[in-house]
Amino acid sequence: MSTVKTDYTIHPYLSFSGQCEEAIEFYRKAVGAEVIMLMRFQDAPPGSCPQTMPPSWNDKVMHARLRIGHSTILLSDGCPEKQQVQGFSLSLTAPNPAEAEKVFAALAKGGQVQMPLAKTFFSPAFGMVKDPFGVPWLVYVEQAP
Numbered sequence: 001m002s003t004v005k006t007d008y009t010i011h012p013y014l015s016f017s018g019q020c021e022e023a024i025e026f027y028r029k030a031v032g033a034e035v036i037m038l039m040r041f042q043d044a045p046p047g048s049c050p051q052t053m054p055p056s057w058n059d060k061v062m063h064a065r066l067r068i069g070h071s072t073i074l075l076s077d078g079c080p081e082k083q084q085v086q087g088f089s090l091s092l093t094a095p096n097p098a099e100a101e102k103v104f105a106a107l108a109k110g111g112q113v114q115m116p117l118a119k120t121f122f123s124p125a126f127g128m129v130k131d132p133f134g135v136p137w138l139v140y141v142e143q144a145p
Helices: 018-030 097-108
Strands: 014-017 036-038 061-068 073-077 092-096 114-119 124-129 137-142
Touching: 014 137, 018 036, 018 061, 018 073, 036 124, 061 097, 092 097, 097 137
Parallel strands: 014 073, 092 137
Antiparallel strands: 036 061, 061 073, 114 124, 124 137
8 A cells, every 4th residue: 555645735715606705804804805816808818718708797806815824715707607615614723712712703793693602511612603605614712732
């Protein structure tokens, strides 16, 4: 059996079906996201985007990269068809319960709390929330060893 050495990096890539710009602004305020790169459909070379892309989407986000702490997420408006967000959660590790409470409240604004932030057997603060765009988040503080 051989061992494969890799130097891969995995980044979540979220599609927002026309609400990407709003999501970026929300994440800037809620979790201090920094926009590293943003490209609009109108910036793409001719013929590089699907022909089915309506002209009204020219100013929509084709690709964006955000830095949140030491992590990166990628975002796009994707396609005009509504896409369902399912099968994953973004997990945000906060340095302490006070910061977890602040971030949890910011993500929950306009969203839906699935499990209130609370002390658990594995964390001094853990909660689950869907933000206003339907993206599920786990907010967590690591338990001291």
